[in-house]
Amino acid sequence: MALKARHKRFILIGIGLGLIGLAAMLILNAFQSNMVFFYTPTQAAQGDVPKNTSFRIGGLVEENSFKRGEDGLSVRFVITDTAKTVPVLYKGVLPDLFKEGKGVVAQGKLGEDGMFTASEVLAKHDENYMPPEAAEALKQAQTQSNTVVMPK
């Protein structure tokens, strides 16, 4: 069966798009490690992070880990991915959304002693939006379920 010219062009365009998609996929796969905006504490613990150069580390700010230094400007906190942790030292202004238990991305260098000295700290926001009352209700429900004594 002879194909009409316009059908042939449709097929050619389809094949072309498929090939471009495939090429893009391969390129992105090859660049996988360079496409990462931040590394996790687990990757840092395994040594899968750039050495002697600045990189970003991301995770949650561990609860009760935030301490302000004597000078009132330097802060210490711990970034966790719930498996591994990295202690961070930072001097500077923190973004509004910086909070214990919330997402954070810090840029800096990892010292020999395992201390991460950050030059920049960014807050990573999550995708949840709700009114303050709802957040309060959620929190209360959580504390209530925590205080319930489990029957033995």
Place this chain on the structure above:
Amino acid sequence: MSLKKIIFALGLIIAVSAAALIFFAHGLKYISVNVALLALGAVLMRQSAYFSDNFYQHASPQTFYPTAGRMIPWFAWLAVVFVIYGLYISFAIAPTDFQQGEAYRIIFVHVPAAWMSMVIYLAMAFWAGVGLALNSKLSAMMAQALAPTGAIFTLLALVTGSLWGKPMWGTYWVWDARLTSELILLFLYLGFMALQASIDEPRKADRAGALLALVGAVNIPIIYFSVKWWNTLHQGSSINMGAAPKMAATMFEGMILMALAFWMYTIAVALIRVRCIILERERNSGWVKELSLKDHA
């Protein structure tokens, strides 16, 4: 299958599914979205009257020129109503966010603009591809008409995101996968427009632009899935297929209404622009000359 029936069916499906949502799935939770969808469905059903039963007839610029003219006011008015309604819900009804306070309200412009930037590109690439395959003039003109609006929405998404990023993240800009791929989208739009403008012969310009538009379409899934595939500073999507939106009902409502308003605006503006392009390109044809004589009379 005629275009008339397709458009009528599309309107019917939108209207019926909106009505079904009101009564079954969510009750009165998203009432304004349902009302808006009903209105859109009704308008689409009305639009079908402007088309004839002959599918290919509409591929002719001469037939489409008056059809587009009759459609523009409908979509323009829908855009105006949806924008007023959407802004009212977004700024007067939707509650404050528990973490971000009032600054979160940028999502009512930012998210719909970002959606439109991607959807318009896909529409543009679709028309460009159809034009390339069928050698139809009107499809290429549609692609050309969509590009500036897409570029504006991309810029709007980038700028609003950046203004939000400073107080929330602590920086205007980071080179993470989401932000970078969206910036590339802006360059693709600008590149498409520049390439078309730089070639004098319209049919050659169409073909060159179509190739660029089709190749660039690869970027769209990259933008959309970037927050899933890589660690990014940009948050994941709050709205996913098959899952409840991770936001309060009225916030979701405001965002959908604004998205619908942007849709209507895009259709109206693209139709206005395509009419200009038709006149410009067909200026030497008999019917355009006749039209201009009529206007001067």
